[in-house]
Amino acid sequence: MSNVVQLPRWIDVGLLPILNLVLALAVSGLVVLAIGENPIEVVEVLLYGAFGYDEAWGYTLYYTTNFVFTGLAFAVAFQCGLFNIGAEGQAYIGGLGVALSALYLDFLPFPVMLIVSAIAAAAFGAGWAYIPAYLQARRGSHIVITTIMFNFIASSVMVYLLVNVLRPEGSMSPESARIAEHLTLPNIVSLASWFGIEAANSPLNLSFVYAIIASVLVWLLIWHTRWGYSIRTAGANSVAATYAGIEPGRHIIMAMMISGALASFVALNEVMGAQQRLLIDFTAGYGFVGIAVALMGRNHPFGIFLASLLFGMLYQGGAELGFEIPTISNDMVVVIQGLVILFTGAMGNMLRPGVGGIYQKLYVAWINRRNSRESA
Amino acid sequence: MHQMHGTGETGAVQPAIELRGIDKRFGAVHANKEIDLKVDKGTIHGIVGENGAGKSTLMSILYGFYQADGGTIHVDGKLCDIKGSEDAIAAGIGMVHQHFMLVETFSVLENVILGVEGGAVLRDGVDKARVELERLEREYSLDIDPDAIVGDLSVGLQQRVEILKALYRGAEILILDEPTGVLTPQEADHLFRILATLKEQGKTVVLITHKLREIMAATDNVSVMRQGAMVADRKTAQTSPEELSELMVGRRVLLRLEKGEANPAATVLHVNNLCVDNAQGVRKVKNASFTVRAGEIVGIAGVSGNGQSELLEALGGIRSASEGSVLLNDQDVTPGKGVDAAELRKRGVAHVPEDRHRMAMVTGFTAKEAAILGYEDDPAYNKGILLDWNAISKATANMMSEFDVRPDDPDLKAANFSGGNQQKLVLAREIMRDPELLLVGQPTRGVDIGAIEFIHKRIVAMRDAGKAVLLVSVELDEIMSLADRILVMCDGVIIGEVSAAEANERILGLMMAGVDPNQAKAAEGQA
Numbered sequence: 001m002s003n004v005v006q007l008p009r010w011i012d013v014g015l016l017p018i019l020n021l022v023l024a025l026a027v028s029g030l031v032v033l034a035i036g037e038n039p040i041e042v043v044e045v046l047l048y049g050a051f052g053y054d055e056a057w058g059y060t061l062y063y064t065t066n067f068v069f070t071g072l073a074f075a076v077a078f079q080c081g082l083f084n085i086g087a088e089g090q091a092y093i094g095g096l097g098v099a100l101s102a103l104y105l106d107f108l109p110f111p112v113m114l115i116v117s118a119i120a121a122a123a124f125g126a127g128w129a130y131i132p133a134y135l136q137a138r139r140g141s142h143i144v145i146t147t148i149m150f151n152f153i154a155s156s157v158m159v160y161l162l163v164n165v166l167r168p169e170g171s172m173s174p175e176s177a178r179i180a181e182h183l184t185l186p187n188i189v190s191l192a193s194w195f196g197i198e199a200a201n202s203p204l205n206l207s208f209v210y211a212i213i214a215s216v217l218v219w220l221l222i223w224h225t226r227w228g229y230s231i232r233t234a235g236a237n238s239v240a241a242t243y244a245g246i247e248p249g250r251h252i253i254m255a256m257m258i259s260g261a262l263a264s265f266v267a268l269n270e271v272m273g274a275q276q277r278l279l280i281d282f283t284a285g286y287g288f289v290g291i292a293v294a295l296m297g298r299n300h301p302f303g304i305f306l307a308s309l310l311f312g313m314l315y316q317g318g319a320e321l322g323f324e325i326p327t328i329s330n331d332m333v334v335v336i337q338g339l340v341i342l343f344t345g346a347m348g349n350m351l352r353p354g355v356g357g358i359y360q361k362l363y364v365a366w367i368n369r370r371n372s373r374e375s376a
Numbered sequence: 377m378h379q380m381h382g383t384g385e386t387g388a389v390q391p392a393i394e395l396r397g398i399d400k401r402f403g404a405v406h407a408n409k410e411i412d413l414k415v416d417k418g419t420i421h422g423i424v425g426e427n428g429a430g431k432s433t434l435m436s437i438l439y440g441f442y443q444a445d446g447g448t449i450h451v452d453g454k455l456c457d458i459k460g461s462e463d464a465i466a467a468g469i470g471m472v473h474q475h476f477m478l479v480e481t482f483s484v485l486e487n488v489i490l491g492v493e494g495g496a497v498l499r500d501g502v503d504k505a506r507v508e509l510e511r512l513e514r515e516y517s518l519d520i521d522p523d524a525i526v527g528d529l530s531v532g533l534q535q536r537v538e539i540l541k542a543l544y545r546g547a548e549i550l551i552l553d554e555p556t557g558v559l560t561p562q563e564a565d566h567l568f569r570i571l572a573t574l575k576e577q578g579k580t581v582v583l584i585t586h587k588l589r590e591i592m593a594a595t596d597n598v599s600v601m602r603q604g605a606m607v608a609d610r611k612t613a614q615t616s617p618e619e620l621s622e623l624m625v626g627r628r629v630l631l632r633l634e635k636g637e638a639n640p641a642a643t644v645l646h647v648n649n650l651c652v653d654n655a656q657g658v659r660k661v662k663n664a665s666f667t668v669r670a671g672e673i674v675g676i677a678g679v680s681g682n683g684q685s686e687l688l689e690a691l692g693g694i695r696s697a698s699e700g701s702v703l704l705n706d707q708d709v710t711p712g713k714g715v716d717a718a719e720l721r722k723r724g725v726a727h728v729p730e731d732r733h734r735m736a737m738v739t740g741f742t743a744k745e746a747a748i749l750g751y752e753d754d755p756a757y758n759k760g761i762l763l764d765w766n767a768i769s770k771a772t773a774n775m776m777s778e779f780d781v782r783p784d785d786p787d788l789k790a791a792n793f794s795g796g797n798q799q800k801l802v803l804a805r806e807i808m809r810d811p812e813l814l815l816v817g818q819p820t821r822g823v824d825i826g827a828i829e830f831i832h833k834r835i836v837a838m839r840d841a842g843k844a845v846l847l848v849s850v851e852l853d854e855i856m857s858l859a860d861r862i863l864v865m866c867d868g869v870i871i872g873e874v875s876a877a878e879a880n881e882r883i884l885g886l887m888m889a890g891v892d893p894n895q896a897k898a899a900e901g902q903a
Contacts, residue, residue, distance in 0.1 A: 245718025
């Protein structure tokens, strides 16, 4: 008999995240009121900006793609009991892999490049994650500390490379040369036009399809393969894992490398797709938001996809907001995004005891009423 | 079944505690069903029941950790609304938890005054507390140094600090939740002497336990709980362990195992001069040499912490050997290089570890996930690269029906099963692989009486099927009733061997204390 009330699944994965979101929006509404704007109008503009027209949809889903990758990256490591704060750096270094393969192997035909660039991204991202993973597994250095530090190292390394090595001669901006047109990831709009669907242009590209495939693969890996089972065992109870012959250290390294590879796919969306070149700081905080996405999505691919959509909406709708309502500055938009991250991620369990208590009371009342009716 | 006890002698005196119609649910679990209980003043009152019978929930309601959904609590005849432990303390109720609530780096005195320091200046409170503490210690012969650091004290002494804490807060009624689970037999005896002193001084003691021997030895009255209901109240003098166990389980229980003669065959396990170090490099097993043959149960007895755990873990492939060798059917399986738990499983070694929660299962997993732990690579559980959850569900359902695991739901979280049912699931997982060698540690720790009987029968059945069984247990009763040969460990050394026929508690006890077996037997002969 467990002493803690076990909440039904629909409360845990449905009601609680929605309540957290409502709370975040309510507090955001108060902030909006405080600067003298109408919160209802703000929500309308935000929703219209995110979903109101097809270009908006394109941008929303383009942001969503990045969040799916970084959210999945966090979730896979989390299933092994690891807090991977390093998705930002892993994605950044993944970008290096993508850029190098696309720039130096540009003789490859496009279908081959699709695979090679993905492998290059994964190899660089996983390789970058391997070092903190090894230090955690074999030397006991805490993964949170090392991955944070590796974000800074990645950032410095990339600045050096972009300024001194990858910058084309004569260019003044710290960025790589453009990737050859025929090697970039095709735009979703141009793909859609093959099927006779016309839409306004947006940076949404083939990597969105990758994101969906990656979600399904992660779901299969974690819950439907023996490797995922081993990763979860090692994460939940390393003593039980050792007893079962599952070596925890090896699985820590494995989970972190998968995590790093997933994070690196942000580079496919950005470097191969949207920007078509390696830019400084192209990761733009997606790695960190991925933590909130994964926590809100309860570390499950389906939840992560929905949470990613929400954050994609906030990013795109927020940009529209700053444009439409001048008093809502860009900083204001960041405040709203921050509140959502705060309530859904960091304080995700704040309402749990209260909701649990109410559920318990209602349940007992329901049982008692049923019993009294039966005895009557 | 409801028969009220002991109003004859105490006459019109109010009971110290009276519970009326206490009812409590946790979600779908009806933990306490309309409980009535009377505890007379100045008595030691036992509450027995299997794990999950609702004893701890009832006491947690009394102490204010949970709120009852219905019913009332009366202390000294007065209706009490206990909303938190402060209310319980104010009503004169003190509780000694199974897991101590002590700050290990603080001294005894500091722990005792924690939360009742009295004023902003610590000095005044400490001086007053010291005087009061010394008085309490004298009065109840608790015998403990107020300035000792709690972390340095033995478990038995830490428990006395908990009792002191309760008395210092003016407790007239003391609740002890499974107090002897962590104590050696000598410490337990001392505890019961303290409880007797408390009773003489007019305090009331409520003793929660599942050990019937303690109930018979220490209590005046006893109440029995089963499946959330209070099923009987008895005067201890007028009942027997047999009656109590029947009341607890709801049917007749065999307290003594019946088994036939062993027919040992070829040697399966051969351990040669095995040495095992712990993580700090301290040698825990020193030159252990012994054999286990097919068709016999070899028991390893010893006071907890004398190297048995490390020996078992090494044989299970969890720890490496520092020196020596292990042969399984004449093949080298010395744990360490290349031989881990997974490898040993492939070679037919099944291992039921001592610590169920920490090692045998992942409590957050479902039963079917727990049922494949260690065997997740088995082709029967996989279809290509994916796990075959249908096959796993079927296999789990099969284990559950074979080993009578209740509820028989493969999708239920492992943590939601009672201790006995968790253990039966672990045994099913290991035994149904039909291993050559079964390693079993503490098979019935935290397991209820009904399940103990079942688990013992299954272990004997393994022996009778011609398998080798190595049993580690700190329960002497268990070792003596199951094992055909008994090895005794003390300080990492196997002191000696006793056959089941010549074993008794005194010989084993002497050997566990490190006395040479021949001397132990000679001492027994003189006695």
